[in-house]
Amino acid sequence: MVKLVITILNLLVILVWQIFPGGVSVRLDVPAEVQAGSEFEVKVTLNKGDLEGFSRFQQSIPAGLTASAVTSSNADFTFSEKRVRLIWLRIPENDEVTVTYRVKVDERLKGTFSLSGKFSYIENNERKSVDISPVAINISPSSTIDPSLIVDINDFEKMTIPGLLPTEDISVACIRQKPYAGEQGDYVVNVLVSKNLTRRFAKIEEEVPEGYTAVALDPKDAIFTFKEQKVKFLWMNLPAEPHFTVSYRLIPKNQASLPAPVIDGAFSYLVEEKTVSVDIMERDINLSDLGGVDVDALVAQALSEPEPERVVAQVPVDETPVEKPVENVVDETASLPTEKTEQPAVSRPVKQPASTSAQANASALLEPEDGIYYRIQLAAGHKPINITRYFRKMNLEKEVRQEAHEGWMKYSIGSFGVYKEARDYRVHIWNTTPVKDAFITAYNNGMRITVQEALMVTEQKWYQ
Secondary structure, three states, X not given: OHHHHHHHHHHOEEEEEEEOOOOOEEEEEEEOEEEOOOEEXXXXXXXXXXXXXXXXXEEEOOOOEEEEEEEOOOOEEEEEOOEEEEXXXXXXXXXXXXXXXXXXXXXXXXXXXXXXXXXXXXXXXXXXXXXXXXXXXXXEOOOOOOHHHOEEOOOHHHXXXXXXXXXXXXXXXXXXXXXXXXXXXXXXEEEEEEOOOOOEEEEEEEEOOOOEEEEEEEOOOOEEEEEOOEEEEEEEEOOOOOEEEEEEEEEEHHHOOOOOOOOXXXXXXXXXXXXXXXXXXXXXXXXXXXXXXXXXXXXXHHHHOOOOEEEOOOEOOOOOOOXXXXXXXXXXXXXXXXXXXXXXXOOOOOOOOHHHHHHHHHHXXXXXXXXXXXXXXXXXXOOOOOHHHHHHHHOOOOOEEEEEEOOEEEEEEEEEOOHHHHXXXXXXXXXXXXXXXXXXXXXXXXXXXXXXXXXXXXXXXXXX
8 A cells, every 4th residue: 555655656747837927828747756766757838828939948957967858849958057948939839839858867866856947938029037836856765776875966966975976978078180281282170079968159269370271171050261360160050969070271372381280279159148168179180080989088088188168258459558348259149049148258447536437428328229229349347437538549430338237337339220230330340440359239128138039029130
């Protein structure tokens, strides 16, 4: 009888309905009890009402649990940094949309945890988000593991015992094959990307020596550019395979005889709201000879070496003695799906007294406008500056406006209802001013939103 009761409890399913304004409802379907070392299924059922465009479901899960997709109903499923994320650029037409994913429980766990979530969507040009009530799930400890290794799930992340915390099988890494001579006095460069769970909005950037020009050989569906001795591969969507290789040629200008090129580069991608960059490591190895197992071994060996990971920073353009905020170097295309469209930089102290700067900037505060529009951000810093003095020598045609946003003072220019017009003006700034790292930001009735959301709402096309 006791076994029957336990079996029933293990099979018990909790159905949680959350009804949102506008007739939208979400049901979270999970078991009440699971066994350590096993897997269980999470089912999310969405009655979407009249929703048609951009929607997103997010759910944080504790350390010790890992998630993988089963059915996604055309959503982009990702799991990283203990977070499940489902994104629809355009939600399916069905009245009811169902997604399922599988969660694996580490065999060393016990205790109770909660699953909740947040569903976000666009309605009447406004972004709405509603929290889903948490659901408790109990983990029964495994009887096949040493009891001394069992730990409560709420303490699992805090443990410092070597080997106790779970790690991802393959982390993000980028490896360049040592450039080799081609048949026409050129050099061939192959770069291996092990992308882990990264799927969208990533970039390879490599700086090559003077005297060479670069052309793409195999860009793997990336947008390839070569400008000012920088090779760039830019993806809106990365290839599906866990690792892939891009290649390009370096051709000496005027058929000059040049030494083998020394290249420095990085692979950039998104983690949460941050743009993260890993150095590209160079190895004297033929990537074309490697199979899948060999690639995994190469990546694991490379990751075991001390290669620092860094967040993309911002760099000043004008090295005059006047202290100033530093300029942005974040691609707006690499930040479309995030809540924040740019990465803050480290700012320098401003010598101008705060009170004087505040008086000088009082007439330059950014005022909200109606509807969706785009601006070009030029710079950001922690402390206010004298806008007139700082931007005086930059040959700008429009008035610079200041806004306070998430602890930063941000400076932008222009207002455009069409993305392509903003893109063209950004290029104009690049070509006619010292500001080479300006990027596009988007607003809805004065509130910052992502460029992706703005494009979805207005049904406009993205341009490079």
